Amino acid sequence: MATTPRQRPQRTDRPSAAPTTPSPESSASAPTPATTPATTPATTPGVTPAVGATIYSVAERAGVSIATVSRVLQGRAVVSEATRQKVLEAVESLHYVPLGAARSLAVRHHEAYGLVIPELTGPYYSELLMGFETRAAELGQSVILLLANGKSDVPGAVGHLATRVDGIAVLGSAALPPTLARALRGRKPVVVIAGSSPHVPGGDSVELVAAENVHSAEQLTAHVLDHGRSRLLYVGDPDPAPDISERYAGFVAAHAARGLVAAEPVRVPFRESEGVAVADRILSGELEADALVCANDELALSIMTRLQDAGRDVPGDIAVVGWDDVMTSRYVRPGMTTVRQPVHELGVLAAERLHQRVDGAAPLPAPVLLPTEVVLRGSCGCPTP
Amino acid sequence: MATTPRQRPQRTDRPSAAPTTPSPESSASAPTPATTPATTPATTPGVTPAVGATIYSVAERAGVSIATVSRVLQGRAVVSEATRQKVLEAVESLHYVPLGAARSLAVRHHEAYGLVIPELTGPYYSELLMGFETRAAELGQSVILLLANGKSDVPGAVGHLATRVDGIAVLGSAALPPTLARALRGRKPVVVIAGSSPHVPGGDSVELVAAENVHSAEQLTAHVLDHGRSRLLYVGDPDPAPDISERYAGFVAAHAARGLVAAEPVRVPFRESEGVAVADRILSGELEADALVCANDELALSIMTRLQDAGRDVPGDIAVVGWDDVMTSRYVRPGMTTVRQPVHELGVLAAERLHQRVDGAAPLPAPVLLPTEVVLRGSCGCPTP
DNA sequence: CTGTTAGCGCATTCAC
DNA sequence: GTGAATGCGCTAACAG
Numbered sequence: 001m002a003t004t005p006r007q008r009p010q011r012t013d014r015p016s017a018a019p020t021t022p023s024p025e026s027s028a029s030a031p032t033p034a035t036t037p038a039t040t041p042a043t044t045p046g047v048t049p050a051v052g053a054t055i056y057s058v059a060e061r062a063g064v065s066i067a068t069v070s071r072v073l074q075g076r077a078v079v080s081e082a083t084r085q086k087v088l089e090a091v092e093s094l095h096y097v098p099l100g101a102a103r104s105l106a107v108r109h110h111e112a113y114g115l116v117i118p119e120l121t122g123p124y125y126s127e128l129l130m131g132f133e134t135r136a137a138e139l140g141q142s143v144i145l146l147l148a149n150g151k152s153d154v155p156g157a158v159g160h161l162a163t164r165v166d167g168i169a170v171l172g173s174a175a176l177p178p179t180l181a182r183a184l185r186g187r188k189p190v191v192v193i194a195g196s197s198p199h200v201p202g203g204d205s206v207e208l209v210a211a212e213n214v215h216s217a218e219q220l221t222a223h224v225l226d227h228g229r230s231r232l233l234y235v236g237d238p239d240p241a242p243d244i245s246e247r248y249a250g251f252v253a254a255h256a257a258r259g260l261v262a263a264e265p266v267r268v269p270f271r272e273s274e275g276v277a278v279a280d281r282i283l284s285g286e287l288e289a290d291a292l293v294c295a296n297d298e299l300a301l302s303i304m305t306r307l308q309d310a311g312r313d314v315p316g317d318i319a320v321v322g323w324d325d326v327m328t329s330r331y332v333r334p335g336m337t338t339v340r341q342p343v344h345e346l347g348v349l350a351a352e353r354l355h356q357r358v359d360g361a362a363p364l365p366a367p368v369l370l371p372t373e374v375v376l377r378g379s380c381g382c383p384t385p
Numbered sequence: 386m387a388t389t390p391r392q393r394p395q396r397t398d399r400p401s402a403a404p405t406t407p408s409p410e411s412s413a414s415a416p417t418p419a420t421t422p423a424t425t426p427a428t429t430p431g432v433t434p435a436v437g438a439t440i441y442s443v444a445e446r447a448g449v450s451i452a453t454v455s456r457v458l459q460g461r462a463v464v465s466e467a468t469r470q471k472v473l474e475a476v477e478s479l480h481y482v483p484l485g486a487a488r489s490l491a492v493r494h495h496e497a498y499g500l501v502i503p504e505l506t507g508p509y510y511s512e513l514l515m516g517f518e519t520r521a522a523e524l525g526q527s528v529i530l531l532l533a534n535g536k537s538d539v540p541g542a543v544g545h546l547a548t549r550v551d552g553i554a555v556l557g558s559a560a561l562p563p564t565l566a567r568a569l570r571g572r573k574p575v576v577v578i579a580g581s582s583p584h585v586p587g588g589d590s591v592e593l594v595a596a597e598n599v600h601s602a603e604q605l606t607a608h609v610l611d612h613g614r615s616r617l618l619y620v621g622d623p624d625p626a627p628d629i630s631e632r633y634a635g636f637v638a639a640h641a642a643r644g645l646v647a648a649e650p651v652r653v654p655f656r657e658s659e660g661v662a663v664a665d666r667i668l669s670g671e672l673e674a675d676a677l678v679c680a681n682d683e684l685a686l687s688i689m690t691r692l693q694d695a696g697r698d699v700p701g702d703i704a705v706v707g708w709d710d711v712m713t714s715r716y717v718r719p720g721m722t723t724v725r726q727p728v729h730e731l732g733v734l735a736a737e738r739l740h741q742r743v744d745g746a747a748p749l750p751a752p753v754l755l756p757t758e759v760v761l762r763g764s765c766g767c768p769t770p
Numbered sequence: 771c772t773g774t775t776a777g778c779g780c781a782t783t784c785a786c
Numbered sequence: 787g788t789g790a791a792t793g794c795g796c797t798a799a800c801a802g
Contacts, residue, residue, distance in 0.1 A: 052572060054795055065773045070797060080771060097572045100549030101489035102795035105778045110486060112529070112549075120511040130505050133532045137542065142549060144497070144527050147518045157522065164485030164497070164527060187437055187482045305716060328713040331690060439779055450789045455781055465787060487779035490794045774801080779794105786789085 053094035061090035073098065112142040113354050114165040116158060116180065119149040122298065123326050124343055125171075128193065131347025132169060139355045141166075155180075162188050167354040169193060172210070172242050181206065189357035191350045196242035196367075207357065208367035209349045211341040213243050216372040217250025218257070220321060220339060221293055223374065225254060227381035229291035229319055235278055235303070236295020237267040244295045247323065251293055270295070275302030282318070283310050290318055291380075297322035297329050297338055304332065304379060315381040325375050334378025342370045438479035447475035458483065497527040498739050499550040501543060501565065504534040507683060508711050509728055510556075513578065516732025517554060524740045526551075540565075547573050552739040554578060557595070557627050566591065574742035576735045581627035581752075592742065593752035594734045596726040598628050601757040602635025603642070605706060605724060606678055608759065610639060612766035614676035614704055620663055620688070621680020622652040629680045632708065636678055655680070660687030667703070668695050675703055676765075682707035682714050682723055689717065689764060700766040710760050719763025727755045 059066040064083055071077040072087045079087075090096070104110050113136050117125050129145070136143045146161050148154050158180050161168065167188055170180050172195020184190060186205035194210045224232060232255075238245035248265055255262040266287065268274040275298065281287045282303075294300035300322030304314050314320055314334060322329060322338040329336035349368060357363060378384040444451040449468055456462040457472045464472075475481070489495050498521050502510050514530070521528045529550055536542050543565050547553065552573055555565050557580020569575060571590035579595045609617060617640075623630035633650055640647040651672065653659040660683065666672045667688075679685035685707030689699050699705055699719060707714060707723040714721035734753060742748060763769040 055797095056795080066796075067774080067798085068772060071772085074797080078771070083772080095572050097544075097569075098548050099490070099795055101486045101495060102778090103548075103797070104486035105484070105490050105780085106795080106797040108778065120505075120515050121508070123506070126505040126511050129530070130532060133530055134535060137532070137536065142529050142531075142546070145514070145518055145530050146527075147515060147522070150519060151522065159482075161527070162482050163488075184482075187480050301716060328716050331686060331713050331717055333718075440781095441779080451780075452782075452789060453787085456788090459781080463787070468788080484779055487794090488781075490796085491779080491781040493794065772802085774799105776797100776799090778797090781794090782792085784789105784791085786787100 221254035606639035664691035
C-alpha cells in the first residue's frame with residue numbers, strides 16, 4: 001500500500017513547493033521577483049481577486065501545516081503562542097476569509113437554520129424573526145430567511161432551503177406546513193410555529209410551538225359580553241390559519257358558556273381594505289352587531305376608523321376589539337382593546353427547539369404553548385383613563 | 386503514474402459493490418435480507434437517520450454514475466428520458482436532499498447574500514428586507530440575515546457571515562459600515578444602503594444605494610415655513626446616521642434659502658419614550674417652537690400624541706411632521722405629514738447591485754439615489770380633507 | 771505541540 | 787448519452 005500518496009495538485013497561484021524543499025519562511029516569494037512584498041497580490045487594485053486565500057496559502061505563509069492553521073482559527077486545540085502569532089499574521093496579511101461551505105462539508109453541519117414565513121408586514125413577523133435570529137445567533141447558527149408570499153414555487157424554494165440548513169422553522173398560519181412536509185419528508189427537523197396539531201402532516205418529525213389562543217379568545221369575548229353586548233360578530237377567516245380558527249373556537253366557547261349561540265364568522269382576509277368593506281357592510285345595515293371581535297388589529301383598526309369617520313360612536317354604538325397589540329392600537333382613540341402575544345418568545349422558543357432537535361433530541365409530543373395577555377383599553381367599552 | 390487510482394472508500398451504509406458486479410437494479414438490497422423493501426431505511430421510525438442519502442446512494446440505486454445523477458438534478462446536460470426517470474425514482478425513494486455545502490464547495494459560490502441591519506422594528510427594515518429577499522430569490526440567491534443590535538461582537542458576526550455568502554448588503558444608518566469594512570477588508574462585494582460616501586471607508590469595494598434625503602427634507606421644511614411657522618426645531622440625532630444628517634442638512638438649507646438660520650438639532654434617539662420626553666420639554670417651556678420637524682414618524686407620533694393629551698392643538702399651536710409614512714401616520718388625527726421613501730425598491734436595488742458585483746461588475750462610482758415623496762396630511766397645518 | 775492524511779458530497783472535465 | 791477521475795477547502799483522527 002505504500003503507493004504514491006495522494007498529493008494536492010499544484011494550484012496556479014501557489015508555486016510548486018516540493019516537499020524536499022523545506023524553506024521555512026516565505027517559500028511563496030521564491031518564484032516571484034522579490035520586488036513587491038507578497039502582501040499585495042498582483043491584481044488590479046480595488047478589484048477582488050478571483051480566488052481568495054485558502055487555508056493552504058495561510059499555512060504556507062506562516063510556515064506551518066494546515067492543521068495548525070485550523071487549530072488556531074477554531075481555538076480548540078492548544079497551539080504555542082509563537083506559532084499562533086505567525087498564523088494570525090498570515091491570516092491578516094492574506095486577508096484570509098475561510099470558506100464556510102468547506103467547513104460545513106467537513107463538519108457535516110450547515111450551522112444554519114431556515115425560517116419560512118409568508119411576509120413581513122406588521123410587527124408580528126418582525127418580532128418573531130427577531131426572536132428567532134437572536135436566539136439562533138446565540139446558539140452559533142445563521143438564519144436563512146424564506147418569504148413564501150409571491151414565490152411561484154414554494155415547495156421548490158423550501159426544498160432548496162432544506163439543502164443548506166440543519167433544520168427549518170415555519171409559521172403555521174398559512175398553507176405552508178403541508179407543503180413543507182411534502183417537500184421535506186421528514187429529512188430535516190421541523191418546528192411549526194403557531195400551527196395546530198391536526199393541520200400538520202408528517203407529524204413524526206415536526207414539533208409545535210404556539211401562543212395560547214382558545215382560552216384568551218374566550219376570555220376576551222366574555223369580557224365584551226360582560227359589557228352588555230349581545231350581538232357579537234367574529235371578523236376574520238378561521239379556515240386558512242390554525243390560530244385564527246382557535247380564536248374563533250374561543251369566541252364560540254364564550255357564547256356557549258352562557259347558553260348563547262355564536263354567529264358564523266365574517267370571513268375576510270387580513271387586509272385593511274377588507275376592514276373598510278366590513279365597516280361599510282355594517283353601515284349599510286347588511287351586517288348587524290353591537291360588538292366586533294376581530295381576528296387581528298389591522299382589521300379592527302380599519303373597521304373602527306371607518307365607522308368613526310361615518311359618525312358612529314365606538315364603543316358607544318359598537319364595540320371593536322382586535323388581536324396582537326400593534327403600535328397603532330395604543331395611539332388610536334379610543335385605545336384598541338386587544339390581546340398581546342409573546343411573539344418574540346415564540347421565535348426564541350422555535351430556535352431553541354430546533355437546536356435541540358438538530359442535537360438529536362426527539363420532538364416533544366405535545367405543543368409548547370405560551371401564555372397571552374388581554375389588554376383592556378377603551379374600544380371594548382371600558383372607561384378610558 | 387498508473388498507480389492505484391484514488392478510490393472512494395466504502396461507506397458504512399453502502400455495500401461494497403465491486404466494479405465487477407454490475408447488478409443493474411437494486412444492488413443495495415443485496416446484503417440485506419430482502420424482507421422489507423429498501424425504501425425504508427433500517428432506522429427507528431420517526432427519527433431522522435444520522436446520515437442521509439448522498440449522490441452516491443442515488444446513483445447506485447438508479448444504476449447510473451454520480452455524474453448522471455448530477456446531470457438530471459441540475460437539468461443542464463441532456464440525459465435520456467429512461468435514465469432520467471430511473472434517477473428521479475431513486476431520488477424519490479431515498480428521500481434524497483442534496484447537501485448545499487458540497488455543491489457550494491464545488492461550484493465555488495455560496496449562492497447566498499448577507500443582509501446586515503440593526504433590528505426589525507417598524508416598517509422600514511421589514512420592507513427593506515422584503516425587497517431584498519424577493520429580488521435575491523429571483524436571482525437564485527438565499528439570504529442570510531444578521532441583526533446587529535444586541536450582538537456583543539458585531540465585527541465577529543460580520544466576519545462569520547462573510548464566511549458563508551458571496552456578498553453583503555448593510556444598512557448605513559448605523560455604525561455598521563466602518564466595522565464591516567474593517568471586518569471584510571474588501572474581500573467580498575459590499576453594498577451600503579442609506580449610507581453616505583464620506584462615512585464609508587474601504588471605498589473601493591463598496592457601493593452605495595440610498596433614498597434621496599437632502600432635497601425632500603428641504604422641500605418639507607420649506608412647506609412648513611410656508612405655513613407661516615418661524616420657530617422650527619429639528620428633532621433627532623444627525624450624528625450616528627448619515628440619512629438623518631442629510632435630512633438635517635435639508636432642514637438647514639430651507640432656512641438658508643430664506644436668509645434664516647436653523648436651530649441646532651434636538652438630539653434624541655429614535656424611541657417613543659424619547660418623543661414623550663421632548664414633548665414634555667416643550668410643555669414645560671424649556672423648548673420653544675411652533676413647528677417640529679422630526680427625523681422619523683415614531684418620534685413625531687409620540688410627540689404629537691403627548692402634546693395633544695396635554696391639551697395642545699396640533700397643528701394649531703404647533704405643527705409636527707415626520708419621516709417614513711408608517712401605518713400609524715395614516716390613522717392618527719390629524720394625519721401625520723411625512724415623507725415616503727421607496728424602501729422596498731431600496732432592498733431590491735441592493736440585491737441587484739450585489740448580484741452584479743458578484744458577477745464581476747465593478748462598483749458604481751456614484752451612489753444610486755431613489756426619489757422620495759412628501760405626503761401632506763393635517764399635522765403640518767394643511768387643511769384636513 | 772505539530773504535521774500527515776483522509777475523506778466530507780458534489781460538479782465537472784475528459785474519454786468513450 | 788454516459789462513466790471515471792479529480793478537486794473544491796476544510797476538519798479531524800492519528801501519528802509523532
